[in-house]
Amino acid sequence: MASKPTALHFSLIFFVMATLILGVLLYVTFDEGTKLRAEVDQKTKQAGDEKAQARQYLDSITDLKDRIGYSKIAKVGAADDTGIDSVIGSMNDDIKKLGGPEARGNSYAETLRAMKTKSDNLNSENIHLKQKTAELEDKFLKALTKHYTEIVSEHDKAQQKAEKERSTAVKDKDREIEVRDNENKKLQVTTNNLQGELKKSQDDHEDLKKKSDKEKTQLESINDYLTDAVRKRERITYDRPDGLVRFVDNDSGLVWINIGRADKLTTRTLFSVYRQTHRGVGRPSAPANTGDNNEATDNADDRFSPGLEEIKGSIEVTRVIGAHLSEARILKYDIYDPLQPDDLIYTPLWAPGRPAAFAFVGLIDFDKDGASNRRELHEMIAGIGGKIIHEVLDDGSRVFFTEFPGKSHEYAEEDPKIDLGIKYLVIGRIPDLSDSGTDEEKQAHRQIIAHHKAMISEARKTAVRRINLSDFLAHIGYVPQRRLYVPGLVDRPFNLKSGATSQSTGGTVGERSSSGKVSSLFTRSKRLKKQPVSSGTTSKRFQPGN
Template sequence: MAATGKTTAVHFSLIFFVMLSVILGVISYLNFRDLAEVSAKLDSTKQDLQARDTVNQQYIGDIDAMKRVMGLTLPEVGAKEAAPGTVVGEAKSLISRTATNPAAQTMVASLRDLRSEYDKVSNELTENQASLSDLQNNFNLLEAQYKAREQTQVEARQQADDDLNVERSETQEKLSVKDSQIEDLREQLNDAQFELNQTKSQLTAQIRDLEGVNDKLVEINNGLRDKIDGLENYSFEVEDGTIRRVDQVNSLVWISLGSADGLRRRTNFSVFMKDNSGIARDENDIKGAIEVTRIVGPHLAEARVLKDELSRPIAPGDPIYTPLWSPGTKERFAFVGKIDLDNDGNFTEDDRNRLYELITVAGAEISSEVTDDGERIGDQELDVSTRFLVVGDIPDPVESPPNERDALNEMMRLRREMMNEARLNGIRVVSLNQFKDYIGYVPKRRLWAPGVNDNWNLKSGGGSSLGIGLGVTRSSTGTVSEAFGGDSRLSPKSSSGFTSGQAGQVTGN
């Protein structure tokens, strides 16, 4: 069949196979070239591995040689983690146990330190051996000298023993004579001791009887003294001075004490009635209290009136007294019990501090004192130099808080002790209220001020001298007392001591 110009399937197949052959040929060529390169690289890598293996074997041989030198033929080196059982771990442990220098970190440094220490010790040993040789020579010399002296001592001892035997024999004879004399004296001593014991027994019985009689007499005497004090209330106190002039307008007085008497400012005095029953004997005789404000002359001082009674005004000639002050004498006082200066039932530290101030200002001092804690300070035993023993209130321990009972019980015990000491030394015992009256103390809260209302308490059983509440006419006649009249340049005249008649008139109902 004749050929035609159309492309047939044979043509396409031929083209396909030709292209496939070309592509496969190219791929084969490329793969062959890469295979040659890979083969070359593989051969090079094998050579490198063989070289490195040779080096590693050399390193392993070197490490094994180092292990053998170190004496640590362990399988694990421990380069990353120096654990026990590895070469590095055991080496560090060995260094820490044997190194002389704690700062050594390597075996070489440790060995160097050990060598240095060894050389040092070796040198010291050599020196000590030389010293030991010298000491041995000295010892041999001393031993020879000792043996020579020992022989001398042996001979001297033998001679001393001979002399001792002779002396012992003579002494024994003398002792026999002395023993006989001692025996005679012992018999005489026994006889004298027997007589002495009999006499002592008789005297002890007599002393016991006399002590019993004395105790009874003391008890009777104390009882009689208490009865006499209760009946007579006798006092040996005397007035310190007198009121010389009175200024009722300014509440001032002038007293017969001054610089020559050693008087101090701020000293308080109690003012007694002229016809008193005895100074510091009866508190009812006290009509007022004053405080020295200015020293005017040798025997003249100005004082302000702290307390005055309308029915018994302070007048010239009234005696004044305080136990805190005496001319040329420093008075001493003892205190036991709680201190309540204001009679408000509160025992505060302020009350005790004000008491200290009153005593110090007047020039007196405290000889012995029992604090609120039950502690006695100052003199531990009273003597005749103490003027008063002042006894304050002591609350019942049973009715007091538990934390205060021990102190109160101790305070009561010390009160009994100090009162016995006062009785034995003739010291007057007064209550705190009596003491405050005698020194002219006026409670601060009872000082009247304009505009202040206070509940004034009268003495037990007392009443107002003006008859307040009984229909009293309290009007004044308008006549001024002559004590405040006349020329102002003259000293104030003294008061008569009596109140206006109008003040005592009671109107009938």
């Protein structure tokens, strides 16, 4: 009996069919994979061949770029490229620029062949030109040689003629030289004789000059001595008073003078006041050519220097009131001869409308206290508009003021000398070398003495008036502001005297020795009627041997 299909049968059938289907699929898949692998291998081989061929092409392109000189340009470019950033563009640019209009081709090869053809043609032309140049040079050389040969021939003839003439001239010249030598020998003898006579004449002239200079110096000394003697005796002056005193107030110590703003008067101007019966203002008291102030200052009165007795006082302008009126304070006066109206006033420092100029040499010491008053002198002269042109300083240097008192320089030969523009050459104390303490002082004093001598000579030649410092101070009405006593400075006119008190000012000093008496206030016994007197003996206790 037939049995019915079961699940097992269906499972077996399904398994068999699945196995068959899987086998078919595996077969089909394996067959297609084999074909695909074959195709892949073929494509891989083809790609490798193409890559090798491409690498070969790149190497060929690189070699080509190196060959044509553009190995550094990466881009090859197209055929119509004209930019120089590609190889083909650079080649096109080279063809255009280097080939020129005649040798330019459509390619590098055509251009190079055209350039080669052109170069060959130029070489042929160059060879032809060289041959022609050589022919011309040969012709020119032959013509030049012929020309120079003719010139040399003419020159030789001229040279022979010149040598013949020179020989004749030399013979004539030798004869002239011989004649001249003979004349020179005669002249030399004459010259020697004349030189001897000239030497004798020069010696005689030198002796005469020395004798004349000596006599001239003696005559100048005599003239200076006589001039100073006359000046000392006559004391002539050509100065005129500057004004006069109009009113006097002795209680307030003020005076009023007849010069003022219209005369360009300035305050602080000093004037000396003269008596109405004077014999001339500005008269000197002593000769000033030596700068010796002894005669003008030794034993001087406390008021004025000798020879200046006509000066009765001095004033200083304190206020300019009007055109011809000014107020001044009295600096010095004589109680026995007081200032009064119509007394004349004078100062060498001031002149109406123009500044006065001076030259100074020597040490400047107003009150003989050993200290220099040069700064005070500058302030006094500059304060009223005056000026100093030439000055010898304390260190011995001579200076020239271009703008007083601020600008000056050491005197040089090209600077102006003392001339008529200088009103006075004021001579201070000329030091003595024996008074010099140090080598520096001695050197400075030597220079002062030398400058003093030179400036005296300059002033004498230009007739500039010379005046010593004491006269100058008296004429300007200078009054010392203080009187300082310096112990040991014996040349002061007001030294204190040692000794007992005198009975009057300037009187004789009495005996200062002790009488030996002791006051009774200091005795042991107040009952003693007589003061003890020293016997002058010394106690034996203090004798030698005790």
